[in-house]
Amino acid sequence: MSSKHFFDDPTTLVTTALASIPLTNPSVSLDLANKIVYQHSPTQGPSLISGGGSGHEPSFSSFVGRGLLTASVAGTIFASPSAEQVRRCITTRVRKDAGVLVVVMNYTGDVLNFGMAVEKARAGGCEVDMVVVGDDVGVGRGMGGKVGRRGIAGTCLVLKAVGAAKERGATLPQLSNLARQTASNLVSIGASLSHVHVPGRSIDTASDELAQSEVEIGMGIHNEPGSERKTTDLPGLVKTMLSHCLDTSDSDRNFLSITPDDDVVLLVNNLGGVSVLELGGITNEVVQQLESDWKIKPVRILAGTYMTSLNGLGFSVSLLKVTDTGLEGSSMLELLDAPAEASGWTAAITSETWQKRGAAKKQEEIAVGEEFQPGNLQLDPAVAKSAVTSALNRVIAAEPDVTNYDTIVGDGDCGIGLKRGAEAILNMLEKAKKTDDALTFLQNIIQVVEVTMDGTSGAIYAIFLNALAHGLRQNSPESPQPINAEIWGKALNSSLQSLRKYTPAQPGDRTLMDALFPFVETLSESGNVESAARAAEKGAQGTKGMRASLGRTVYVGGEGWQGVPDPGAHGLAELLLGLSEGLKK
Incomplete structure (x- = not known):
């Protein structure tokens, strides 16, 4: 776990975070003394209140706004707010003329403190109801005992449905029924690679911290332990999580029966520390496994940050079985799709857009190639394939070194990019039709480079190879003849x-030009590929100790760069050495 924070005082952190919410949503106000965020001009009808410990943002304070919560009450990090905070919220910060619904997650502190406040408000003559959400299947019946399932990210779907129904004029009894119905059709489970550290607390170096290769399945949102730890990859992890949610033969965990005939809403929730990029990959894996293993195609897919565990390095999966709400003109999907003026609710796709999904007939991709005119320069296809294969294999073998060098002086992607391009070209060479036309052979390589190699290196290789094709065409004779070193030299120079x-x-700038220039120059002068490749190698090695004037290396400080060559120059030199070796075979 990481114990570094920008705020080391948890009290300051919570109060300043709460103070930011009215800055991002002018429709809400803050009662800082009681940690209450509330709509200052709520619409008519029942009020909807939720809350809990801080550290789960955007739940629940950033869910306050039209179409979602009327108010939320926050405790300190991972601790329930007091009953008095909740009572003041009910009695002084929301409308009470049409009643108040309180929705909380199933944690002892929340249930007791919110419950006590509800009873006090009732005693004072206020019509209040309370619904407790427990959707977590990570801890089964046996371990959960009398406490029951914990509440986790599925709670957000309950709040969204009820909040939208509130805006559409539903009564308090209707909202209570909708909340219970939605909660009873929910299953969720989380997993994490690490526990989290709460700012201001001493660093816990307990032996129960997860090992490097471990993942904890069923971990709660307050660092509570899950049901098991295992070493697995993402597909294996998702398989286990979905099984816990959907396997009807698991009597300990089977809380809900979902069949392929059911409409299902999927929520993939970031526990706080997963990058947007990785969460996208996780979402794709979950959707694919739902369809392939369970024959379930979600009718709605929400992925993002809804309920966190501070910066938890994990995610949760929630599945909601869509049922009839009993509210005229307000289906469950319409309620979930309805807009919400709350800064923490990030799902912005309308029902109309969702309905268009799959309406357009899928068309297979048809490769439409641009017209390409071959030239009159001929080569031996077997020799060309052998030489290029040798060059590409040498690049692939050099990837660890290139990556290491680029980690020291750049962003570490150069070696992977070269390897990815090399592997793709090798695959193309195995499948492509044999050709003795030099331009066609080169064009096949160019098409692969343009698609598979990105970043600066990819652009440079693509530009250079396209220009090389143009140079060969300019030097192409009127009648077919074998290509020679002289023609290659002229084309390379151009x-x-x-x-x-x-x-x-330019050479001396510590880039791949330090290898490319001497190769082209030597080949043009000598016509000898081996000599030219050795010149490229010498140029690449000459970049050691050279201060860069271009590229990311310019910004690299500290030590280490002096002892390694430029990664791009080294990778190119390895390619050219491999080409030379292939031509000698």
């Missing part, structure tokens, strides 16, 4: 000049 239009890099 492509080098074209490349200079797009980058100011």
Whole structure:
């Protein structure tokens, strides 16, 4: 776990975070003394209140706004607010003329404190109802005992449905029934790679911290232990999580029966520390397994940050079985799709847009190639394939070194990018039709490079190779003849000049130009590929100790860069050495 925070005082952290909410949503106000966020001009009808310990943002304070909560009450980090805070919220911060519904998650502190406040408000003559949500299947019946299931991210779907129904004029009894109905058709489970550290607390170096390769399945949102730890990859983890949610033969965990005929809403929730990129990959894995293993195609898919555990390095999956709400003109999906003026609710896709999904007939991708005119320069296809294969294999073998060098002087992606391009070209060479036309052979390689290699290196290789094709065409004779070193040299020189239009890099700038220039120059002068490759190698090694004037290396401080060559130059030199070796075979 990471114990570094920008705020080390948890009290200051909670109060300043709460103070930020009215800054991002002018429709809400803050009672800082009681940690209450509330709508200052709520619409008519029942009020909807929720809350709990801080550390789960955007739940629940950032869910306050039209179409969602009327108010929320926050405790300190991972601790329930007091009954007095909740009572003041009910009696002084929301409308009470049409009643108040309180929705909380199933945690002892929340149930007791919110419950006590509800009873006090009732005693004072206020019509109040309370619904407790427990959707977590991570801890089964045996372990949960009398306490029952914990509340986790599925609670957000309950609040959204009820909040939308409130705006559409539902009464307090209707809202209470909807909340209970939605909660009873929910199953959720979380998993995390690490426990979290609460700001201001001493660092816990207990032996129960997860090992590097472990994942905890069923971990709660307050660092509570889950049901098991295991070493697995993402597909294996998702398989276990979905099984816990959907396997009807598991008597300990089977809280809800969902069949392929049911409409299902999927929520993939970020526990706080997962990147948006990774959460996208996780969502895709969950959707694919739901369809392949369970024949379930969700009618709605929500993915994002809804209920966190501070910066928890994990995610949760929630499945809601769609049922009839009993509210005329307000289906469950319409309620979930309805807009909400709350800064923490990020799902913005309308019902109309969702209904269009799958309406357009899927069309298979048809590869439409641009017209390409072959030239009159011929090569031996077997020799060309052998030489290029040798070059690409050498690049792949050099990837660890290139990656290591780029980790020291750049962002670490150079080696992976070169390897990805090399593997794709090798795959193309195995499948492509044999050709003795040099331009066609080169064009096949260019098409792969343009699609598979990204970043600066990918752009440079693509520009250079396209310019090389243009140079070969310019030097193509009127009648077919074998290509020779002289023609290669002329074409390489012209492509080098074209490349200079797009980058100011020159030898001495610590870039791949330190390998490319000497290769082209030596090949043009000698016509010997081996000599040219050795010149490229010498140029690449010469970048050691050279201070960069272009690229990310310019910004790298500290030590270490002096002892390694430029990654791009080293990778290119390895490619050219491999090409030379292949031509000698």
